[in-house]
Amino acid sequence: MTGALIGLTVSSPVIALPLAVASHFVLDSIPHYADDERVPINSKIFAIELAVDALLCGLLVLALMARTPDNWFVPSLAALAAASPDFMSIARYLRGIRRGDTSKDSKYTIRQFHTRIQNESPKAWPVEVIWALGCIVLLARAT
Numbered sequence: 001m002t003g004a005l006i007g008l009t010v011s012s013p014v015i016a017l018p019l020a021v022a023s024h025f026v027l028d029s030i031p032h033y034a035d036d037e038r039v040p041i042n043s044k045i046f047a048i049e050l051a052v053d054a055l056l057c058g059l060l061v062l063a064l065m066a067r068t069p070d071n072w073f074v075p076s077l078a079a080l081a082a083a084s085p086d087f088m089s090i091a092r093y094l095r096g097i098r099r100g101d102t103s104k105d106s107k108y109t110i111r112q113f114h115t116r117i118q119n120e121s122p123k124a125w126p127v128e129v130i131w132a133l134g135c136i137v138l139l140a141r142a143t
């Protein structure tokens, strides 16, 4: 939703898209929910969380199309750009599913950076709820 907000408020996609990607790293450094102990990357619960996230992303795009039919593409693309750093974890996810390897180790500097800046905790879910509610209010105002 943060990426969509950036796409709605920054008129130039050339600026909005890199800003959306950067927002991902900023938000990853703020306390946010994750529970690797109870929800390992190769668990069914994690797969359900991914499916719910994908469904919510689809609903966001549909809402943007419905509320801003002349300006939904760049905000949708910015939302995708904001989520894109987590696509670096696809290989790790597949490794977890296929081999049970849930290690966060990586030989890639960007992936190491992404792992190092995480500020995850099972207790940080209220931050996610407050952030989501704030984004919903701002998206409703911006569309």
Ligand SMILES: [Zn+2]
Residues within 6 Å of the ligand: 024, 028, 085, 086, 114
């Ligand atoms: Zn991330």
